Amino acid sequence: MSVSDQAFVTLATNDVYCQGALVLGQSLRNQRLTRKLVVLITPHVSSLLRVVLSRVFDEVIEVNLIDSADYIHLAFLNRPELGVTLTKLHCWTLTRYSKCVFLDADTLVLSNIDELFERGEFSAAPDPGWPDCFNSGVFVFQPSLETHGLLLQHATDHGSFDGADQGLLNSFFSSWSTADIHKHLPFIYNLSSNTAYTYSPAFKQFGSSAKVVHFLGSRKPWNYKYNPQTGSVLEEGSELVTQHQASFLKVWWGIYHGSILPLYESIRDEQEHASPGGTACLGGVGAPCANSAPSAEGPCANSVPSARNLCADSAVGSSQAWPAEDPSETNVGVDETLPSPEGGHSEDMVGWPEIETIAGVMGDPLSHRPPQLADSTETPATSVDLAVSISEISLKEKVRELSPEEERRKWEEGRVDYMGQDAFARIQEKLDRFLQ
Numbered sequence: 001m002s003v004s005d006q007a008f009v010t011l012a013t014n015d016v017y018c019q020g021a022l023v024l025g026q027s028l029r030n031q032r033l034t035r036k037l038v039v040l041i042t043p044h045v046s047s048l049l050r051v052v053l054s055r056v057f058d059e060v061i062e063v064n065l066i067d068s069a070d071y072i073h074l075a076f077l078n079r080p081e082l083g084v085t086l087t088k089l090h091c092w093t094l095t096r097y098s099k100c101v102f103l104d105a106d107t108l109v110l111s112n113i114d115e116l117f118e119r120g121e122f123s124a125a126p127d128p129g130w131p132d133c134f135n136s137g138v139f140v141f142q143p144s145l146e147t148h149g150l151l152l153q154h155a156t157d158h159g160s161f162d163g164a165d166q167g168l169l170n171s172f173f174s175s176w177s178t179a180d181i182h183k184h185l186p187f188i189y190n191l192s193s194n195t196a197y198t199y200s201p202a203f204k205q206f207g208s209s210a211k212v213v214h215f216l217g218s219r220k221p222w223n224y225k226y227n228p229q230t231g232s233v234l235e236e237g238s239e240l241v242t243q244h245q246a247s248f249l250k251v252w253w254g255i256y257h258g259s260i261l262p263l264y265e266s267i268r269d270e271q272e273h274a275s276p277g278g279t280a281c282l283g284g285v286g287a288p289c290a291n292s293a294p295s296a297e298g299p300c301a302n303s304v305p306s307a308r309n310l311c312a313d314s315a316v317g318s319s320q321a322w323p324a325e326d327p328s329e330t331n332v333g334v335d336e337t338l339p340s341p342e343g344g345h346s347e348d349m350v351g352w353p354e355i356e357t358i359a360g361v362m363g364d365p366l367s368h369r370p371p372q373l374a375d376s377t378e379t380p381a382t383s384v385d386l387a388v389s390i391s392e393i394s395l396k397e398k399v400r401e402l403s404p405e406e407e408r409r410k411w412e413e414g415r416v417d418y419m420g421q422d423a424f425a426r427i428q429e430k431l432d433r434f435l436q
């Protein structure tokens with residue numbers, strides 16, 4: 001029985017987290033999906049990833065922080081690290097759904113979790129680090145513009161005690177730990193992969209009933225490498241990966257290899273088919289659509305306003321379940337005919353097109369909004385370098401450097417990276433160099 005007014009929702013603000021969202025979405029599809037699948041993205045997500053996401057998710061919805069109301073700006077202007085936090089709060093605007101379950105992009109669903117929809121707002125599981133707080137990686141909520149407004153107001157008035165969404169949500173839903181035990185989700189709905197070992201006997205007793213695994217912390221599944229031949233996850237350095245963690249990482253990579261990589265392949269094939277002259281928007285090496293989007297005559301230009309038509313009827317609109325595949329049957333990366341990258345990979349590596357962002361070019365893929373071409377080239381792009389060989393798959397994050405021209409414009413528009421390159425220490429460094 002499918003319920004069309006309820007949804008699973010996740011968030012990805014860049015192409016790297018999109019990889020997690022894709023595996024999460026596919027893991028939900030693999031478990032008799034009966035609800036809609038929604039992913040919130042921001043303008044930084046590239047057009048290629050929007051296409052890939054639309055193969056797994058029913059809705060790919062762009063939310064734009066810059067378009068937010070002014071009072072949000074005022075409160076957060078000096079807190080760039082809270083950008084992602086704000087974005088998660090946008091899930092309350094999905095009012096076409098009566099109830100939703102939010103899942104972080106670094107979670108993985110191991111069995112059907114439809115029963116979560118029997119819970120009310122706000123239900124979540126305890127945080128392993130401080131069990132009187134909930135972890136905000138999995139929660140049941142009820143979309144409401146009123147609640148959305150109250151949350152933003154709360155953020156404006158009180159900030160967040162951890163500088164992110166979890167602190168904010170815990171202080172907003174502050175009665176969670178005492179008011180209603182039904183709102184305490186069992187830990188098996190948000191099992192942190194890396195803390196399970198701290199209470200091994202409990203993991204031994206209950207671990208096999210885990211329904212959602214959460215790879216919380218700084219090391220995410222996409223930071224590991226995977227050997228598709230042996231199905232093993234490769235550790236780097238001396239970092240200790242527990243046995244439980246390794247088994248969850250294997251499941252993640254099994255889905256990535258078995259179901260997500262073939263999506264890239266089929267999209268590339270469709271693109272090559274659609275434009276045999278070698279000007280394929282997504283299939284070629286380099287930034288997909290990057291050169292053509294700003295020009296009205298470019299091969300992709302007509303299709304930009306709607307991702308459902310992106311690049312010559314590439315069947316982007318299909319929202320059917322991607323069939324679950326047996327990872328062992330899919331042999332990605334041995335296709336020697338794939339285009340080589342413009343350098344960089346070692347010889348036995350088969351290069352994949354770099355996945356790069358063209359921020360602001362696409363509107364909400366479903367809303368047919370006109371493209372926002374104005375700032376299409378200005379925002380720094382996070383791209384993913386996907387290297388596939390016979391024995392190793394890896395994902396690497398890359399941040400495209402801005403040209404000095406772009407830097408200056410960004411600074412003049414007040415878009416300052418206080419934490420990164422515009423940090424005082426770096427400015428001081430530049431001044432010192434100049435004055436020498």
Ligand SMILES: O=c1ccn([C@@H]2O[C@H](COP(=O)(O)OP(=O)(O)O[C@H]3O[C@H](CO)[C@@H](O)[C@H](O)[C@H]3O)[C@@H](O)[C@H]2O)c(=O)[nH]1
Pocket residue numbers: 010011012013014017084088103104105106107135136137138162164165166167215216217218
């Ligand atoms: O650059 C980013 C960072 C985060 N996210 C999204 O935000 C979620 C939370 O970030 P994550 O890196 O998963 O944080 P955790 O390591 O899980 O850390 C904890 O702390 C976060 C901040 O309070 C909470 O959001 C998490 O739920 C909580 O588990 C991700 O899963 C994504 O959905 C992005 O899209 N882009």
Ligand SMILES: [Mn+2]
Pocket residue numbers: 104105106107137214215216217
């Ligand atoms: Mn998380």
